[in-house]
Amino acid sequence: xxxxxxxxxxxxxxxxxxxxRMVRRESRATLASGGREWMVARIGEMAGAWRREFPLxxxxxxxxxxxxxxxxxxxxxxxxxGWRDFxxxxxxxxxxxxxxxxxxxxxxxxxxxxEFGAGxxxxxxxxxxxxxxxxxxxxEDGRVWRGADSYGGEIGHMTVRPDGPECLCGxxxxxxxxxxxxWLERDTGKSARELMxxxxxxxxxxxxxxxxxxxxxxxxxxxxxxxxxxxxxxGERLFVPLREELGRQMTSWSAARIDVVPAALGDDSVLWGxxxxxxxxxAGT
Numbered sequence: 343x344x345x346x347x348x349x350x351x352x353x354x355x356x357x358x359x360x361x362x363r364m365v366r367r368e369s370r371a372t373l374a375s376g377g378r379e380w381m382v383a384r385i386g387e388m389a390g391a392w393r394r395e396f397p398l399x400x401x402x403x404x405x406x407x408x409x410x411x412x413x414x415x416x417x418x419x420x421x422x423x424g425w426r427d428f429x430x431x432x433x434x435x436x437x438x439x440x441x442x443x444x445x446x447x448x449x450x451x452x453x454x455x456x457e458f459g460a461g462x463x464x465x466x467x468x469x470x471x472x473x474x475x476x477x478x479x480x481x482e483d484g485r486v487w488r489g490a491d492s493y494g495g496e497i498g499h500m501t502v503r504p505d506g507p508e509c510l511c512g513x514x515x516x517x518x519x520x521x522x523x524x525w526l527e528r529d530t531g532k533s534a535r536e537l538m539x540x541x542x543x544x545x546x547x548x549x550x551x552x553x554x555x556x557x558x559x560x561x562x563x564x565x566x567x568x569x570x571x572x573x574x575x576x577g578e579r580l581f582v583p584l585r586e587e588l589g590r591q592m593t594s595w596s597a598a599r600i601d602v603v604p605a606a607l608g609d610d611s612v613l614w615g616x617x618x619x620x621x622x623x624x625a626g627t
Contacts, residue, residue: 345392345401345438346616347385348447351419351474351524354381356388357613358396366392367613378425382433389437400623401434401442402616404450406475411445411492420475420510443623447471447612448495449486451605452479453622454615455568459606464565468558469611470497472551473571476518480562498522502553517554521547523573538576544583552587555602559588563598570605570612577604 343365348355355369370384392398407425408417419425431442444450452469455461461469466482476498480487488494498518499511506515507529519525523534530537537543555567574580581604588600605611 343396343398344617344620345389345396345398345440346613346620347389347401347403347434348450348612348616349381349385349404350406350447350612354385355609355613356385356392357610357616358392358398359617364610364613366396367610369609378419378428382430385434386437389434393437393439398438398440400440400620401438402450402618402620402623403430403434403442403444404447404612404616404619405430405444406447406477408496409444409446409492411449411488414444416444441623443619445486445488445619446477446479448477448479449488450479450615450619451570451611452481452486452495452568452615453618454607454611454613455570455605456481457618458614459611460568460603461566464601466562466564468495468562468564468567469605470555470558470567470569471571471611472521472523472569472573474522474524476522476554476571478558480564497554497558500554500557502550517550520550521554521573523571534573535575538573538579541579541583544576544580548580548584548587551584552591555584555588556591559592559598559600560596565599565601567602568605569602570607572609574604575608 344359346357358366407419414431416425416428434442448471461467469479471477478495478497480495499516501515502517503515509516509519526534
């Protein structure tokens with residue numbers, strides 16, 4: 343059996359997989375003020391309890407921030423303090439008693455959708471997580487494309503508005519700054535869920551989101567773009583105007599397809615990807 347862990351900015355989720363079945367799942371809201379210490383304590387408690395209940399063989403982790411994949415260490419979290427250069431795999435391995443492997447959550451989400459969800463049969467696949475923050479994962483020919491230093495796919499911090507407001511990363515007008523749930527709520531006082539009910543707001547919102555996705559379309563020419571995360575739950579209220587906007591923005595001579603769909607696995611793209619990641623590493627094959 344495989345333990346899957348998804349660590350995000352506002353919640354974390356854990357699941358146990360038996361072969362191709364999810365047999366246990368729990369999700370808890372994140373206490374941001376508690377920082378890393380609060381989070382790892384809760385993860386450790388659950389992993390320890392499930393270790394006694396299930397014959398775990400390995401663990402896959404999707405972390406909501408930059409990860410040095412080669413070194414298997416968290417680089418940092420831009421939303422919650424205390425994660426810089428943290429040995430998350432080592433901690434989980436001690437708590438769960440099994441080998442652990444991790445990647446950033448967008449890469450892991452790309453694996454989940456490519457192997458089990460809306461990305462099956464599409465290569466290259468670009469996966470966008472549109473939630474508290476924004477990240478991207480690239481899947482091609484059966485593997486994640488991570489780049490030379492594990493930083494491939496970081497579309498969230500690509501500048502779409504050079505004169506835009508300052509992002510948490512220090513740059514101005516990043517796609518994440520313009521479109522993620524954290525900043526939407528800070529800027530408007532309303533949740534992303536509320537804002538996605540307003541057709542007028544969505545019409546303006548997809549202009550900025552489209553600028554980021556146009557870059558992915560022009561650079562990668564993916565077979566499909568899959569969007570996961572909480573904001574993607576708006577469904578056709580978001581995706582219809584987004585496809586229309588991309589049709590307007592795309593360079594006129596480009597015949598690159600505009601195939602943009604919501605994640606088929608919903609909130610569980612990263613958990614299923616964690617299963618795929620653990621299997622790829624040799625656990626539970």
